Structure formats: C-alpha cells, structure tokens
Amino acid sequence: KTSKDGEAAEDLSDASVKSKSQAFWARWGGSKAVDSASLQTGRGNRAVSRSLRDAREDAVCVVRCGKKGGSGMLVEFKGHVGLLTNNHVVPTKRDAKSATTTYHTALKGSVAVPLSPADAFCSSPPEELDYSFVACASPSGVVPVPLAMRRADDDADEERGDGLVCLEDVEVKAGDSITIVQHPEGCEKSIAIGPVVRVQGSEVTYEADTEAGSSGAPVLKDYVPVALHHMAPRGG
Template identity: 35%
Template sequence: MQVKNCDCRLCDFWGGERRAGGHPVDVHWDQPERLKVRRGLIPEGDETAFERIMGTSDIFPINFLSRGMNAAKAVCKVQLYRGGQIPAGAGSGFLVAPNLLLTNNHVVRSRNMAGMAKVIFDYAITDDFSLGHTKVFTVTEDVFFTSPGDELDYSFVSIEPSNNESAQLSDFGFLKLMAQSGKAVKGEPVSIIHHPNGGLKSLSLRNSRILTTQGDFITYTSDTEPGSSGAPVLNDQWLPVALHHRSVPHASIRNRWVANRGIRISSILSHLQLHATKGNTDALRIVGLLNL
C-alpha cells in the first residue's frame, strides 16, 4: 500500500478480518528460542503471564490496569498544520526518552514538517466521561532522524520540555525501547494505545494476536483507524514491540484489508545504531538519549 505524503488521514485504512468478513488466519507458535526470550521478559510477580501469552489463561494481576494507564500517559496526538494554523492531518506518537518522540515518517516526514507540528497530551475522557485538560507542546527541529515511509517508516523528533502554560513534558514519562528481539511472539495478544481518526485517546485491548514476525515487521489483527499511525503496539507488560504504521491489503480483493502491520522496535533501533556508527549526528544524539 502506498502512503500519501503529508496526509495522515489517509493512512491505516483497515477493516480487519472481522469487519471485512475475512477468515481467521492459522497462527503457529513462534520458534523455541524466541519463546525463551519472551519468558525471560516477564516480571517475577506475574504468575499467569506466560499462560496468557500461550492463550491458556485470561487472569491478570490487578496492576495490569494501573500499569496500562501509566503507559498511556506517554502517548499523544500529533497534529500537523499548514501555514502554522490550518490543520492538515493527524497521527499518533509516544515519548521514548525525555523530550524525544517516536512516530511514523509518513506522519512527520522532515525536519521542516516537525517545526509545523504540535503534540497534544491528555486528549482523553476522564472517569466521569468529561474531556480532560489537554496539554499542547511544540515539536522542535533540534533533533530529527527518520527512515523513509517505503523503508522502516519512522521518525524521532524532539519536543519542548515545557509549554506556555508551564506544563512539564516530564510529567508524562516515556515508554522505554528495548533493542532485544523476542518481546512478543506469534500468537501473542497485543494492545495499541492510539488516537483513531485524530480523536480521543483510545485503547485496542488484547482482542488481537500477532500473525507473523518476519523480517523488520510484525502483522496483527488489532482494530485501528486513520490517525492510529505512529502508535505503540504493546505486549502484556506494556513494552513497545512495534510502531504501528499501516494495513495489509487482501492479495486479490481491492479495498479489503486482512491485518495491520507494525515496524519492529528492534529493527528501528538496529537501523538507528547503524547510522550512528556511520557518524550521523542526530542518530548519535538519539542513541545517547535512549541509553542504547
């Protein structure tokens, strides 16, 4: 699927297998060595975690909810503008280090485009279903590194540490990126925290499984909408395993979509480190910020 430049509203066209009337995909368990790595990432206190991964239990420790809410703080809406004032599409993104955001290249394609974007945190409903007080921060041109949309389709951009209302970006924390492969395996449920259609922050929770983990990408069946581009794909420990970026079209039926696809975090970090070793200044700075 070719992604139109600068128009995040056209991204992520996905009806999903359930919406499009597709048939379930036969999921085979991943390689034993990947399952071993995955088991090693489970906290000692989570006694049913591996059973949930294997699909034999649906029992969670109660802190699953609070940990998810804490992870959601770092996810924001990325609003693009033309001429500084006219809205020109929106995507999602998430903080991965102090003052550093990860999103898609097709959301923020260039350093110049970064300077015309804002990020909006707490754009969500509260417990009483009222709209919370949003905090808007400026995207800066200070740090920027990207991979084109037809390659790994990611962009790291820097964010101002405070806004004109004295809100602090540090209050939202960040989702730590791990270079290790094996953070999720085939058949494992995943969740996505995103801003579908550029709207309120939402959660596609576990009603999804990883279909493939080939090469630089994973495919999965989570529900997304336009505006979900740039959202984190998360395992049950709320660790980012991929960066959501597009849908997978049916092989022979037009306008039918059979899955979603994300770029593996391990592939993004490997690509970033490669360019850092080649002397790219921004890549070097980001590697330092991520403590890789």
C-alpha cells in the same frame, strides 16, 4: 552537522542508530504464522499493574502535521526526550517545526507540547522502517518510555537483529496478545487489543481495529512497546 533545510541538529543517525536494513524495534522469531482459527489472545502475556497501564497510555499523544494526523508516543533516547511516530506522519524537520502534539492525561488533562527538531531529529522513510524521532520538552505528568540500542552480537542471537528496544525488552511471537493505544481519526484516545499473527523480519502482523490517525501508535505487549503501527495491509 547541518540538516537538509540548513539547520544544525544533533546527528542521531550514526552507526549506532542507522536504520537501513535494521529493525527500528528489535524483532524476534521467524515467519511462521498461526492459523487464525487457533489464535489465542493473551497467550504468553502477563498481568500488568494499573500504574504501568496509566503511565503508558498517558505517554500516547495525538499528532497534527499540516493536513496529516496520527498518533505517537513520548520516548527517551540518547539523552533526548522526544516524539516517536511514523515518518509518513512527520516526514521532515521542516514539517516538525509546525507539527503539534497533545497528550490527554488522566491527572493533568490535555497538555500541548511543541516539537524541537533543531535539537534532535532522525527518521527512516515509509518504504523502510517508517519512523521519525523528534526532540521535544517533557510534558508535565507524562513519563517518557526509555529506549536503548540493541545489536545482534550483544547476545549472540542474530535472529533477533539490530534495533531500538524498550529497556524492559520483551519477546513477541505469534499468538501473543498486543494492545494498540491510539487516536483514531484524531479523536479521543482508544485501545485496540488483538492477537499477533506473524513476526517476520522487521514486521509484526496482528489483528486489531485501527483507523486513519492510528499511524504511529505504539504496539504494546504487556504495555511494553514492541512496534509502531504503520498501516493496515491493502486488500485485507
């Protein structure tokens, strides 16, 4: 198929990956919130090996797209290795052509990787799920996080919904501890940890320190991706 800017690219937005009315990451649970005074960071979490932590942190990059910046993660989906970030960070294929990504890794140092939107590009606008997936080369020493498509009828659990999930597929609920690996304001990689307050539909609400430039960072439970950081709630 041909994109709006006239370039051919593989269509990843067919019925199996359509985004409207679907959670990009599968969600679980209802809208029940936990009172902030009773939140217990770490409840429901398990020990994570150092090797997994290092690998997932290495897979997080800083993204620069014109005057905009954000964070992102190297993933693999439908045979393509690519960048996953917010759509408001990399809105279109045209923007992706000039965007740059840099992975600051423990063993290889800084690795710059150009994007290849002509190979694969799919997205959902900010008012919906706010994601962009853009194909790229696999940077040396960085392991992409594998994703798969879930359908609610696969396990007869409609509450969990459709969406993309990490193949490790974990449940997230209010009270769990999440980790955000990010490049706030385009600076060096940092980690924020906090409790989940609410899981409602395609949204996960949590308490964690983020800044401009954290957009598109992976939200992890036990270092398994469960969401993309989108924004802090206005007025809160």
